[in-house]
Amino acid sequence: MITCFIRYQIDPFKKEVFAEYARNWGQAIPKNGADLIGYFGPHEGSATTAYGVYNIESLAAYEAYRARLAADPLGRDNYEFARREGFIVKEDRIFLKNVSAPHAKLVLP
Numbered sequence: 001m002i003t004c005f006i007r008y009q010i011d012p013f014k015k016e017v018f019a020e021y022a023r024n025w026g027q028a029i030p031k032n033g034a035d036l037i038g039y040f041g042p043h044e045g046s047a048t049t050a051y052g053v054y055n056i057e058s059l060a061a062y063e064a065y066r067a068r069l070a071a072d073p074l075g076r077d078n079y080e081f082a083r084r085e086g087f088i089v090k091e092d093r094i095f096l097k098n099v100s101a102p103h104a105k106l107v108l109p
Helices: 012-031 059-071 073-085
Strands: 002-010 035-040 049-056 088-096
Touching (some): 012 035, 012 073, 049 059, 059 073
Antiparallel strands (some): 002 049, 035 049
């Protein structure tokens, strides 16, 4: 399992538009085969940094997932929405592997 971290630089005056984009991915990403952890928008500190995070089995699975996402009507509409609204200034992806698992489980009394 690998985790894809997408770092977005967004227009600080279009945070709500980014939130709509994120909610759309909340439907399309799981439907097309990735395990969405979530989208995270600016709250405190930077007004221009946001993240999308999801798990996928492998880079090969990622390539197949991206093809399904591009062919999915909601995926296509969301890509077009981002292009049309222009709220994403820059987008970077990095794939990381969890090297700390298994974690100790917190046991509450």
